[in-house]
Amino acid sequence: MPKIKNRKIISRTDLFRIDKLNIKFDNNQVRDYEVICGTGHGAVMVIPIINNEIIFIREYAAAIDDYSLTLPKGKIDEGESVIEAANREMQEEIGFKSSDIKFLYLLDLAPGYVNHKTNIVVAKSLSESKLDGDEPEPLELIRCNINDLSRFLSKEKNIDSRVLSAIYILKEFTDDSG
Amino acid sequence: MPKIKNRKIISRTDLFRIDKLNIKFDNNQVRDYEVICGTGHGAVMVIPIINNEIIFIREYAAAIDDYSLTLPKGKIDEGESVIEAANREMQEEIGFKSSDIKFLYLLDLAPGYVNHKTNIVVAKSLSESKLDGDEPEPLELIRCNINDLSRFLSKEKNIDSRVLSAIYILKEFTDDSG
Numbered sequence: 139m140p141k142i143k144n145r146k147i148i149s150r151t152d153l154f155r156i157d158k159l160n161i162k163f164d165n166n167q168v169r170d171y172e173v174i175c176g177t178g179h180g181a182v183m184v185i186p187i188i189n190n191e192i193i194f195i196r197e198y199a200a201a202i203d204d205y206s207l208t209l210p211k212g213k214i215d216e217g218e219s220v221i222e223a224a225n226r227e228m229q230e231e232i233g234f235k236s237s238d239i240k241f242l243y244l245l246d247l248a249p250g251y252v253n254h255k256t257n258i259v260v261a262k263s264l265s266e267s268k269l270d271g272d273e274p275e276p277l278e279l280i281r282c283n284i285n286d287l288s289r290f291l292s293k294e295k296n297i298d299s300r301v302l303s304a305i306y307i308l309k310e311f312t313d314d315s316g
Numbered sequence: 317m318p319k320i321k322n323r324k325i326i327s328r329t330d331l332f333r334i335d336k337l338n339i340k341f342d343n344n345q346v347r348d349y350e351v352i353c354g355t356g357h358g359a360v361m362v363i364p365i366i367n368n369e370i371i372f373i374r375e376y377a378a379a380i381d382d383y384s385l386t387l388p389k390g391k392i393d394e395g396e397s398v399i400e401a402a403n404r405e406m407q408e409e410i411g412f413k414s415s416d417i418k419f420l421y422l423l424d425l426a427p428g429y430v431n432h433k434t435n436i437v438v439a440k441s442l443s444e445s446k447l448d449g450d451e452p453e454p455l456e457l458i459r460c461n462i463n464d465l466s467r468f469l470s471k472e473k474n475i476d477s478r479v480l481s482a483i484y485i486l487k488e489f490t491d492d493s494g
Binding site for chain 1: 345
């Protein structure tokens, strides 16, 4: 197993930290790496299912300066469980809460250079419940039948890779059909 | 469409740049965002298919200090096409070149806060050809039959979200069965 011989913070902003790592491999090769470290408590992304439909969100994505297709998601607050964070984000972003949220998968984003992990959960037994979020504008909600996901997603653009991963995991790693 | 009123570079390292954006929405709400910008020419990830098997890579991933499952991938060099970069990365990482590489999808990572896009391509008609790469240690190669991907991936850990997305796209957006 490679060993991190030195870790140095080379940049820190409100949201991110960039570390420089000096790593020695078992064959004595040594390399420097820059990696992005989140500064929070991780993230959650929810697959909300109601009447055999999944509720997606179309939201402005600042990094690409365009709208993107995503699912309810957000940072886990300090002291909050994954399930609590999922229920809060759903109420803020799509106006539903759930009495049946199940953890599905802990997803790596791009583990070579970001340490960010997203807890993927599935939420069923939804009922209307609205919390105020910090969204700058109302989010567009799009429902898609669970049997029509491939056709729907193949026509969308700017899809968060975690959405495609989450749908693959839901369809292929579970026997969950909604 | 929201308008970026101001963009300021707040951090710059060898690999990354972090910008602070001040964005005004159509309803006059204003928000600040921090976004990570790559400093290169984009990236490519290859799905190499030979004898109905996909060749995966198990590689040390510095950001999570663990081994992760990925596919041949890397940055596109200056002046290089997506196809050329794919063929170079395959030769460096798995020891094959291809005379049949097709562009499949331009994948967003997490467009809310990273502008990174990865060109997903499929490579067939592989023949042995090795180029020296900059890998610090030999990469472990793992072949999986294209009909056994779900079982294989459900047992792996630390999978790059782009791998799960790429496999979903290959299976669901194309009629490509290898």
